[in-house]
Amino acid sequence: MILNKATGIRIDGKKHMSKTTPMHEYLNPRFVYLPLIQQNSPLKRTVEVGDTVKIGQTVALREGFGAMPIHASVSGKVTAIKKVWHASGRMVDALEIENDHQNALDDAIRPEPDPSLFTREELVNKMVNAGLSGLGGAGFPTYVKYLAKTPIDVVIINAVECEPYITCDYVMIEKYPEKLLKGLQYFMRAADAKRGVICFKNYNVGIIEALKPLLSHYPNITLFPVKDLYPAGWEKYLVQQVTGRSYPNLPVEAGAIVNNSGTAIVYADVVEHNIPLISRAITISGEGVKEPKNFLVPIGTPVKELIALCGGYADGLDPAKSYYIAGGPMTGRAIMIDELIVNDTLGSVIVKPMPAERNHPACLGCGRCADVCPVFLAPTEIQRAFEMNDKDAVRSLNASKCMQCGLCSYVCPSHIEISDFVFRAKELLRK
Ligand code: SF4
Ligand code: SF4
Numbered sequence: 298m299i300l301n302k303a304t305g306i307r308i309d310g311k312k313h314m315s316k317t318t319p320m321h322e323y324l325n326p327r328f329v330y331l332p333l334i335q336q337n338s339p340l341k342r343t344v345e346v347g348d349t350v351k352i353g354q355t356v357a358l359r360e361g362f363g364a365m366p367i368h369a370s371v372s373g374k375v376t377a378i379k380k381v382w383h384a385s386g387r388m389v390d391a392l393e394i395e396n397d398h399q400n401a402l403d404d405a406i407r408p409e410p411d412p413s414l415f416t417r418e419e420l421v422n423k424m425v426n427a428g429l430s431g432l433g434g435a436g437f438p439t440y441v442k443y444l445a446k447t448p449i450d451v452v453i454i455n456a457v458e459c460e461p462y463i464t465c466d467y468v469m470i471e472k473y474p475e476k477l478l479k480g481l482q483y484f485m486r487a488a489d490a491k492r493g494v495i496c497f498k499n500y501n502v503g504i505i506e507a508l509k510p511l512l513s514h515y516p517n518i519t520l521f522p523v524k525d526l527y528p529a530g531w532e533k534y535l536v537q538q539v540t541g542r543s544y545p546n547l548p549v550e551a552g553a554i555v556n557n558s559g560t561a562i563v564y565a566d567v568v569e570h571n572i573p574l575i576s577r578a579i580t581i582s583g584e585g586v587k588e589p590k591n592f593l594v595p596i597g598t599p600v601k602e603l604i605a606l607c608g609g610y611a612d613g614l615d616p617a618k619s620y621y622i623a624g625g626p627m628t629g630r631a632i633m634i635d636e637l638i639v640n641d642t643l644g645s646v647i648v649k650p651m652p653a654e655r656n657h658p659a660c661l662g663c664g665r666c667a668d669v670c671p672v673f674l675a676p677t678e679i680q681r682a683f684e685m686n687d688k689d690a691v692r693s694l695n696a697s698k699c700m701q702c703g704l705c706s707y708v709c710p711s712h713i714e715i716s717d718f719v720f721r722a723k724e725l726l727r728k
Pocket of ligand 1: 666669670671672673674676698699700701702703704705706716719
């Protein structure tokens, strides 16, 4: 099933707030907090409190599905196991490492003399050893996509960055265009794919300007601008646009693998220098901060420090009367305090003033939520079924097909968070 109503709707991007400032590198926070959880999998710690660690040293293991190591993002001493706020909206255990500012590197980090010699298997193993997960928000272990037995025709880079406010992928591509192309080329070799395609919003001409001069060295890679509509970055939509094929479950069924642009940039360093996933880009934006910015930070950096580097809160704003959206405003989670840390899935934090109290909003029955739903759901009917705890009705209304785009809430004239009901109905089916 593919986007209906042609291709989604246009929404106010608010990208200008952070797009024009250069990427700010903040690589040496005093402490980092590495969450001992990835997606929903708890991690097994391999270091003890009191141990010293180097950058890139394995400090925990993800086991079972997606098994891979997790690495220290700074050098220093493991000082505690602490509870921290996580992008998932809950508190989780995290490894606290006090940075010794020596930037001591693990022995495994070293340049490769000739990356062109790596076999497919070696390229996939490098994803595993680097603990590489998707930086687009889902945090899916990257190598799992490359174990598919089906032939892969194309690797698609998703640089669409669909949601309002977020610009860190855009700024990273402007800064590291060659790394993006190299990372994509290594992905193509790991999948034995004939072509690579980079998808981005058509108004992002900066991406064309950064990549075009280099493309002659990468003849099998092409650029693919998509319309400025939401949710044009939806994986199913991109695969359909690029390949002309749709799929029921996974892109590999259509002969495609989709990776985020940030993941490809990190992968270039994984292949050429054995640098594991230890840092990521993040946008701090929203009406609640003075000067929105993009940052490149070690995983585990406290968001509070990044807000301070944005000049702090907007004039007159009381932090206690703000809220923080972990992720984009369409699909992210609202968290009430700024004690959040940067994990592999956190690409943005949007700071907003708390809205004025509203009376309990009434549904007008206008049907707009159903009109915009890209997968043809009836959100209000799902809400009713959920509130009656009627699992059969929730199932027959196909709540599990919800792609969590948040459009139904966005268009609702009564400002009902109708998408929350659909997410919770989906959860009900999983229980
Ligand atoms: S959040 Fe789910 S129900 Fe709402 S518009 Fe998106 S897909 Fe449809
Ligand atoms: S858009 Fe809002 S007001 Fe209109 S039917 Fe949906 S929930 Fe009700």
